[in-house]
Amino acid sequence: MVQPEQADARQPVLAVRDITKTYGGVRALSDVSLELMPGEVHCLAGENGCGKSTLIKIISGAERPDRGEIVIDGVAHPAMDPAGAIRSGIQVIYQDFSLFPNLTVAENITLTSAVADGKRLYSAAALRPAADRIVAELGLDLDLDADVERLTVADRQLTAICRALVHEARVIIMDEPTTALTHSEVARLFALVERLRDRGVALVFVSHKLDEVLEVSQRVTILRSGRHVVTAAAGELSPAAIAHHMTGREINEERVVSALPIDAPTVLDVRELNLAGAFEDVTFSLRRGEILGVTGLLGSGRTEIAEALFGITRPDSGTVHVDGAPLTGHRIEDAVRAGIGYVPEDRLTQGLFLEKSIADNIIAGSLDRHRSRSRLLDRARVRSTIQSLFERLKVKAPNTRAVVRSLSGGNAQRVVIAKWLATQPKVLMLNGPTVGVDVGSKAEILEILRNEAERGMGVIVISDDAPELVSCCHRVLIVRRGRIVHELAGDDVTVSRIQDRMAA
Amino acid sequence: MSTATTTRNAEAASDLLRRLRGPNNEGILALILIGLVVVTSIANPTFFSVPTMFAVLRNSIVPLIFALGVLIVIISGGIDVSFPAIAVFAAYSTVRAAGDIVDPGLVGAFAFALALGALLGLLNGVVIARFRLPTLIVTLGSQGIFVGVLLTYVGSRYVAELPGSLAALSKTNLLEVSSDGRNAFLHVMIVPAVLMCLFVSWLLRRTMFGRGVYAIGGDVEAARRAGFPVVRIQLFIYVLVGMMAATAGVIYMIMGRSASPRDMAGSELDIIAAVVLGGASIFGGRGSVLGTVLGVLVIQVIGSSLILAGVPSAWQRAAVGGLLLVGVGVQAVAARRSARHRRVVRTEEAVA
Structure with a gap:
């Protein structure tokens, strides 16, 4: 032997x-x-x-x-x-x-x-x-x-x-x-x-x-x-x-954030949001064109905050204003109607119809917006929305008929984002937007977020990937034990600061 | 400090509750069964008697054997609607062969029926496992073929008299009890039914094949990656179901003392309902023999009590349907509650 x-x-x-x-x-x-x-x-x-x-x-x-x-x-x-x-x-x-x-x-x-x-x-x-x-x-x-x-x-x-x-x-x-x-x-x-x-x-x-x-x-x-x-x-x-x-090309992971106009209006205003056992006294605001990072350890409450804003769970108290109008009702439909979009952590099971085509997935969230006067679907407008988002987000697939299951992680994520962009949200929250996505696609997805923010959307990125937050966020909120404990802005947004504050 | 103790006590209590409830709500089902018996007995005291109990058991024998087969298929994530067709094919062919050609004796007759059942099950299994087709559609198609072939090639004649070897068992009872001047008989065919319950329970819990059935029902791809011989397990599942269906078919004809190629048609939904009511998940991966036994008994008790109460038989089907919805509803609510519980626990851990 x-x-x-x-x-x-x-x-x-x-x-x-x-x-x-x-x-x-x-x-x-x-x-x-x-x-x-x-x-x-x-x-x-x-x-x-x-x-x-x-x-x-x-x-x-x-x-x-x-x-x-x-x-x-x-x-x-x-x-x-x-x-x-x-x-x-x-x-x-x-x-x-x-x-x-x-x-x-x-x-x-x-x-x-x-x-x-x-x-x-x-x-x-x-x-x-x-x-x-x-x-x-x-x-x-x-x-x-x-x-x-x-x-x-x-x-x-x-x-x-x-x-x-x-x-x-x-x-x-x-x-x-x-x-x-x-x-x-x-x-x-x-x-x-x-x-x-x-x-x-x-x-x-x-x-x-x-x-x-x-x-x-x-x-x-x-x-x-x-x-x-x-x-x-x-x-x-x-x-x-x-x-x-x-x-096979150069990738830029540098911090690239646009300068926000000083008078950029507040698009999302959250005051004293509480949910027992999940988070307390959550107060923050988001301006139009701003990318806000929310980070913290798994279980810190970062996901729960997003889920409460999106109406998945019902907060015990607190107010949410979207574009100055109070968010009434705490169901997902209410959040969507108010202009909040949410790309969940587990996009494969929660964000996509895997067996359906890219086209069907992109349009799935905004069919109501594509009705003609007779209340029927306006085929031509549906097609043009799908095609323009498919191109704007550079989804790598032979055509929009390809089944989503056949896509790589980065491209599947683009389809989820496209689905939300089709609803023209005022605020888009993304949970772990580049989890399971390779470096090339990651840089491109962050670039997509920057571009959409420039068009006037407020973006919230929930992530524990510090370099990613540094790369695209204007401000970063750090959540610990259900509370927002730090806010980093401008030059303070660095990988080491985020990691220190997260674990402390 | 005191809060911690209270929490611990509460935890222990909820732990005990959970254990009593069983992994597939068997405890709840047992309570429903007891409740049914109590309510019916109060409404109609003749219900609570040995003859009624024996009658319920007797009526449960064939559905129970079918249900055991269906249980295995459902745990593996499939669904089978061809088992009544396999049962009648195997049993009627056996009766005809024994009557027209030569009576092979009891053992021979069962062996012949089992071989036929295994063969038909294998056909299902080959199509399902090799071509990965949806089980419902495959068995829906095959049951049509089986019945068609049976009627065309074996015959469609009603056989009023079973061959001697089988007929001998028709009136054999395991137990005779006289109570209140009435005689109650427990049919001998309860013995194979109980043995099969024990066998299937052992198979599911104590063999790697059984674990493979649960694994395939949980996640077929993961089962393949873990090295389970998925194709072989699926083939064996359907062969086994075919053999169990054949057994049930022969027992049905023995107890009914006649054979017709149109027997048992349409019983598949009641059986599937009993299995699902018994806590087996229609999505696969969950289910137990105990739950299935309780599910079959609940449906039989409801049937008998409604007859006693003089309710038209049409309403019995409605009752079974209603109960099925309740059973599935309980599962869904429990799943949703555990998801919420998990969220709270997770955040509490993080906050602690």
Whole structure:
């Protein structure tokens, strides 16, 4: 029996060679190769649609490559199957976590390894200690008996991580692991990653948040349009260089905010808004053309404030004025009629009809505005609205008939924004507008927000991505424990100030 | 300090309540069942008697076996409306073969019916699993085909006398109890029904196949990624449902002492209603044998009590429909309340 510890340290634990994969004539990957050393953290970067996800699916056995091979411990395989990959010690933590919402945390953690072991019988009691052990080992506070559908996003991710670790994983691939996490949770995740690395586990990080990933990665591989661009030590690449390799162009992440006219009228005025258990005494105003950032830790109340303004929840007290007129009623319809739009955190399930076309999605919120005198839909105006927004927001799709599910994260977000712009809102609130969106699209989405603000809309960006807030916001409100504790404006809006005030 | 204790007590109480209620509201359903029995017994004391109880159980046997099959399909996120067609196909063909060709004996007859049921179930499974088609449409189509083939090739004659091996069981009772001068009989076919309940419960809770059924119902893509053999599990689900339907069909004909190719048609919605009432989620991923048993019993008790009360049978269907809406409504309200609860807990944690 070969001792794995004594194996040559330079032998890759996993390698893919010359992988090519075509989907219906579109080449998702061409001749991509990648080597993973034991104990290394490897960052796999690239824009949406560059082939990262396809590569992960091929490694995990969810897809078969057309050409190329997967080499594990020196043994070449033409393709993997999911159970086989797990048996070989390859674990993928998908962006959507791929958990079973109807099963408990303990079951979710242990079930996959039971499948991989080829078990026929199942005993929750026999598997339970393994789940207990991993949760204790990682020092987590997870309710093992709760159904996963009742967990917060961060806890779901922790469940997915536990599931990957409970089986002796040698390669862990994390697809966008930090997306749903706050700063302190990310720090905890990275501490965990360091410990796994010491155990000789190889990790692949797929991420858009480059600054974070560079902290823990030793090497970086960048894909663009299904091709391998560069693999280099993390220290040799600056964030700017990575962004350049990813997009093939220069990306500007500088702070770009327009000068607001001094007499810009107030478009949204919120006074002493309270909701027990969520937030207290929330007072702020937003001027026309202004982009206001709202930030805070997950659970600080930042989302709850937006949801109350949009009528999803009903505040206990307080007043809201839109363009000087009081907002009466606390239903979503009332908010929309008053001119408030809201792009939710989870746009895939809450903001889009995934199986419908781009055109249907863009027009979905504003059909009432497109009626002719006979109360029927005015087809010509509907078409022109769809086409002009499609072009104004530069949605990358063959045409407006494309199904939204086929779009990348950045383009799906553009469609949600377009849907709201079609209603011509006075105030647009966006929750995590660039979550799961790549650098290139991110810069463009922020540019869209700047442009729409210039046209006279008030924009609220709710986000814990400090660089993003710095890049586009005139002012930033910091929410802690349901209260607005700081307001940063002008030159005070910097990444370090935001992060300090958020965590303090 | 005292508030903390109160909260803890409240938590413990709500925990106990939750445990009593069961993961799929089985507790509530049990309460409804008891309430029904009590109310009917007060209104009509003859209801509360051993003969009535045995009659309700007897009437539950066939629906229960069907419901167990449907439960598995519903947990896996599908829906099957072809099981009455499979049942009548397998059972009627068995009766005809045994009567016209050679009587294979009780075991032989069941084996033949099970094989037919498995085959028809496999056809459903292949189409559903290989081509990933919607289960409702596939089984809607296949049930038409099954009945058509049965009527054309096997026959449409009403069989008034079952072959000897099956007929022998028709009048066999497990228990005879005389009370108040009346004799009550518990039919022997309650035995296979109970055994199948135990079997399905074990299958769902204690085997990886059972976990796979829940996993597929929870998220099919996640199940595939976790390495569950999704196609194989789906094939097996429909084969199993076919076999259970065949068993129910043969038992139906044994207990009815006759066989007609038009038996059982139209029973599918009552069965699905019982399963959903029993707490199985129509979206898949949730459901239990206990809930299904209670669901079937509630529907049977309502049927019997309405008959006793002299309510026209048309109203029984309305009652079942109403109850189904109540069952689904309770699920929806509970889900919404837990979502709100979660929000408050989350913010409290953040504020704490």
